[in-house]
Amino acid sequence: MDLHELTRQLNTKNDSKIVMYVGDGLGGLPQHPGGKTELETAQTPNLDKLATEGISGGSLPVAHGISPGSGPGHLGLFGYDPLKYLIGRGALEATGIGFELKEGDVAIRANFCTVDDAGNITDRRAGRLPTEESAPLAVKLREVSIPNVEIFVEPVKEHRFVLVLRGTGVNEGKLNGNVHDTDPQATGVPPLAAQAAEPDSKVTAEICDEFVKQARVLLAGQPKANCCTLRGVASKPSLPSYEEVYGLRAAAIAVYPMYKGLAQLVGMDILGEAKTLDEQMQVLKENWDAYDFFFIHFKYTDSTGEDGDFDAKVKRTEDYDAAVPQIMELGPDVFIATGDHSTPAMLASHSWHPVPTLLWAKNCRPDGCDSFGEDQCLRGGLGQFEAKHLMTLALANAGRLAKFGA
Amino acid sequence: MDLHELTRQLNTKNDSKIVMYVGDGLGGLPQHPGGKTELETAQTPNLDKLATEGISGGSLPVAHGISPGSGPGHLGLFGYDPLKYLIGRGALEATGIGFELKEGDVAIRANFCTVDDAGNITDRRAGRLPTEESAPLAVKLREVSIPNVEIFVEPVKEHRFVLVLRGTGVNEGKLNGNVHDTDPQATGVPPLAAQAAEPDSKVTAEICDEFVKQARVLLAGQPKANCCTLRGVASKPSLPSYEEVYGLRAAAIAVYPMYKGLAQLVGMDILGEAKTLDEQMQVLKENWDAYDFFFIHFKYTDSTGEDGDFDAKVKRTEDYDAAVPQIMELGPDVFIATGDHSTPAMLASHSWHPVPTLLWAKNCRPDGCDSFGEDQCLRGGLGQFEAKHLMTLALANAGRLAKFGA
Numbered sequence: 096m097d098l099h100e101l102t103r104q105l106n107t108k109n110d111s112k113i114v115m116y117v118g119d120g121l122g123g124l125p126q127h128p129g130g131k132t133e134l135e136t137a138q139t140p141n142l143d144k145l146a147t148e149g150i151s152g153g154s155l156p157v158a159h160g161i162s163p164g165s166g167p168g169h170l171g172l173f174g175y176d177p178l179k180y181l182i183g184r185g186a187l188e189a190t191g192i193g194f195e196l197k198e199g200d201v202a203i204r205a206n207f208c209t210v211d212d213a214g215n216i217t218d219r220r221a222g223r224l225p226t227e228e229s230a231p232l233a234v235k236l237r238e239v240s241i242p243n244v245e246i247f248v249e250p251v252k253e254h255r256f257v258l259v260l261r262g263t264g265v266n267e268g269k270l271n272g273n274v275h276d277t278d279p280q281a282t283g284v285p286p287l288a289a290q291a292a293e294p295d296s297k298v299t300a301e302i303c304d305e306f307v308k309q310a311r312v313l314l315a316g317q318p319k320a321n322c323c324t325l326r327g328v329a330s331k332p333s334l335p336s337y338e339e340v341y342g343l344r345a346a347a348i349a350v351y352p353m354y355k356g357l358a359q360l361v362g363m364d365i366l367g368e369a370k371t372l373d374e375q376m377q378v379l380k381e382n383w384d385a386y387d388f389f390f391i392h393f394k395y396t397d398s399t400g401e402d403g404d405f406d407a408k409v410k411r412t413e414d415y416d417a418a419v420p421q422i423m424e425l426g427p428d429v430f431i432a433t434g435d436h437s438t439p440a441m442l443a444s445h446s447w448h449p450v451p452t453l454l455w456a457k458n459c460r461p462d463g464c465d466s467f468g469e470d471q472c473l474r475g476g477l478g479q480f481e482a483k484h485l486m487t488l489a490l491a492n493a494g495r496l497a498k499f500g501a
Numbered sequence: 502m503d504l505h506e507l508t509r510q511l512n513t514k515n516d517s518k519i520v521m522y523v524g525d526g527l528g529g530l531p532q533h534p535g536g537k538t539e540l541e542t543a544q545t546p547n548l549d550k551l552a553t554e555g556i557s558g559g560s561l562p563v564a565h566g567i568s569p570g571s572g573p574g575h576l577g578l579f580g581y582d583p584l585k586y587l588i589g590r591g592a593l594e595a596t597g598i599g600f601e602l603k604e605g606d607v608a609i610r611a612n613f614c615t616v617d618d619a620g621n622i623t624d625r626r627a628g629r630l631p632t633e634e635s636a637p638l639a640v641k642l643r644e645v646s647i648p649n650v651e652i653f654v655e656p657v658k659e660h661r662f663v664l665v666l667r668g669t670g671v672n673e674g675k676l677n678g679n680v681h682d683t684d685p686q687a688t689g690v691p692p693l694a695a696q697a698a699e700p701d702s703k704v705t706a707e708i709c710d711e712f713v714k715q716a717r718v719l720l721a722g723q724p725k726a727n728c729c730t731l732r733g734v735a736s737k738p739s740l741p742s743y744e745e746v747y748g749l750r751a752a753a754i755a756v757y758p759m760y761k762g763l764a765q766l767v768g769m770d771i772l773g774e775a776k777t778l779d780e781q782m783q784v785l786k787e788n789w790d791a792y793d794f795f796f797i798h799f800k801y802t803d804s805t806g807e808d809g810d811f812d813a814k815v816k817r818t819e820d821y822d823a824a825v826p827q828i829m830e831l832g833p834d835v836f837i838a839t840g841d842h843s844t845p846a847m848l849a850s851h852s853w854h855p856v857p858t859l860l861w862a863k864n865c866r867p868d869g870c871d872s873f874g875e876d877q878c879l880r881g882g883l884g885q886f887e888a889k890h891l892m893t894l895a896l897a898n899a900g901r902l903a904k905f906g907a
Contacts, residue, residue, distance in 0.1 A: 124864060124866055125866075125867060128554070128867075129867070132866070153884075156506065156903055158507070158889075158890065158892030159886060159890035159893050159897075160895075160896060160897035160902065161507065161511075161893065161895050161897070161902070161905050162888065162897065162902065162903050162904050162905065163904065163906055164904050164905065164906035165906075165907065166906040167905055167906040168906075177504075177905075177906070178502040178507070179502070179504070181906075182906065184907060187906070187907050188907075212567040246562065352855040387673055438866070441864065442864060443776075444904075445904055446897075447894075447897040447902075448866050449866075469866055469868070470868075470869065473868060473869075473880075473882055473884075474880070478884060479884040479886075
């Protein structure tokens with residue numbers, strides 16, 4: 096019996112509210128030996144107070160030593176085992192630009208490339224042509240027409256675009272992501288033909304080839320982007336919804352498309368068009384009565400970490416803290432502050448270190464923590480735990496889980 | 502997706518060096534209530550310094566409450582789930598005496614026994630005859646000749662010897678370990694015939710019976726060892742190599758055959774013929790450039806624990822510590838000190854207690870530990886973890902794991 100079999104069986108409804116407030120890349124490292132981390136350096140009086148009343152711990156997004164991307168990082172927080180639910184690269188790319196994938200869709204990361212008269216690739220990234228040049232070309236590719244397939248082409252950045260194939264008519268429900276990349280990962284050779292990895296992927300592979308064939312006609316004469324390669328072919332991941340597994344009406348309040356997309360994959364409603372944390376809090380307030388669970392995503396603890404800017408991450412962590420009272424005054428029953436992974440400024444990248452996590456609710460067993468930071472979390476009452484367990488703890492603390500067994 | 506699927510997918514190469522320095526049976530217990538363990542009593546300035554800079558924790562070799570033998574203990578440290586990869590007794594016995602098993606070999610623990618004129622066992626261990634008497638008899642059994650089988654007989658201690666069957670000709674690749682013991686575990690009855698547990702083991706069972714039949718002829722007239730029984734029939738375990746699962750060129754520097762054998766099972770090269778820890782360190786130095794990963798095994802923290810000699814274990818622990826500078830001056834990127842299990846002198850046996858473990862690397866998050874011992878490890882930043890996760894942590898800290906997912 097896995098976690099979701101448990102929560103499907105045990106979840107009960109009440110009028111409690113759960114808020115999961117995610118500071119992306121929240122965990123860090125000291126800037127110098129003996130020093131403090133970004134979170135420990137930041138002034139976070141609001142989170143410190145909640146840590147004193149609640150319970151703290153260290154969340155392992157996937158497993159010991161594994162540095163996750165945003166996809167597995169968030170799936171873990173949402174309670175979906177990131178080693179079981181894998182999101183293909185194409186599906187994640189489409190999700191990341193806000194494309195709403197439907198059941199049966201196949202999403203593909205595509206690159207413009209340059210080929211010579213013999214059809215051999217001379218530049219796998221078409222000279223990294225600027226987005227102003229590549230975006231109109233991507234839009235032009237919407238002219239490709241293949242029977243029984245709806246085709247979506249969405250510009251991304253520079254040489255990249257997203258291709259989504261949606262089967263219609265005889266192809267409805269027949270397409271899938273088991274097709275190998277057509278990028279040969281080399282120059283001086285032609286793009287590969289699309290190869291089906293499984294017999295039932297032949298139709299999808301043929302459509303991929305037909306797309307590239309027509310694209311070459313549409314791109315003929317372009318100085319740089321006169322061809323394209325297809326990579327990371329992936330079916331829309333099939334994830335049970337929050338309503339199904341937890342009995343929760345769930346909503347996401349995020350600024351960036353990637354996080355809206357990930358939330359959508361687990362059936363959350365995407366609320367508002369907030370561009371700032373204050374606007375996110377406004378959206379939360381306006382929708383407070385309509386949902387049981389809110390996922391609020393704050394990006395800048397990660398982006399400053401990725402930039403390797405310790406001080407900026409400290410500042411952004413203080414912004415993250417400063418918004419907390421706006422959540423708490425709404426009276427949530429369970430409040431969780433955590434991250435999808437650590438992004439220490441010292442590493443300027445996602446890392447494997449446990450993520451500081453605090454859970455505040457009425458019936459937390461006291462753990463002696465009196466501030467929110469990596470060192471305190473290490474000694475906290477939640478111990479070190481895999482992120483996928485956090486949702487079960489949230490439900491329990493919200494009084495939404497019945498007893499297991501008699 | 503299991504841990505090795507992850508590491509196969511994510512491992513990347515660089516020029517980092519990882520050293521896993523295993524003090525066999527390292528963990529202990531206080532000699533009296535309120536006292537210190539062997540490791541806490543020992544003066545270990547070198548490990549204490551590394552614990553201050555690195556991160557500590559308690560390793561569970563297999564699972565809570567499980568006291569492992571050397572086989573599962575080391576498999577866990579090597580990152581091979583000891584509940585998934587089982588090494589049959591015969592294979593472990595052969596490994597323990599330094600016999601290099603080949604793919605398809607079947608290894609068997611054999612006992613000399615005494616039977617009466619009616620063929621009933623009168624002594625299951627042939628009066629525990631001394632090794633000086635038993636070894637020549639084991640060598641004599643090499644005269645057994647069976648078509649399409651290469652037969653190896655290796656003396657062990659007292660009444661024990663190892664029998665290895667290697668199929669040739671029509672039997673090549675046809676033998677396996679699914680054969681029941683022939684020891685009836687009782688006297689007054691004859692040895693059992695070898696019984697195949699699976700239909701495809703019939704040939705192996707017949708070979709076992711033929712071996713015993715010929716052995717009885719060769720041993721006829723011996724006053725004690727005039728027959729033998731076969732136990733723990735086991736195929737060579739099939740383990741993926743360090744190179745396959747981690748992308749590591751790995752080497753083992755051990756004194757005792759058992760640990761060389763275990764390392765060989767996971768594809769490590771066995772270096773040198775060191776007889777002392779100083780010689781082991783010399784071998785390490787000489788081979789430093791040729792490998793990415795070194796497993797160094799120190800036996801005496803276990804053997805003194807097994808002897809129930811607290812003070813001797815303290816002394817041997819100090820020897821273990823004293824060699825650390827010779828490792829560190831080579832400049833490893835990741836240094837791990839741990840054990841394959843605990844062997845408290847108070848129990849004079851392997852135990853289930855978590856094993857003190859320290860990981861030293863550049864980007865460890867500080868955990869406030871300032872010495873190496875059971876009590877500090879309990880509060881350390883690695884928490885309590887299953888040993889199989891240690892290799893993933895080692896790879897992460899060596900910068901040898903790419904991000905999981907985008």
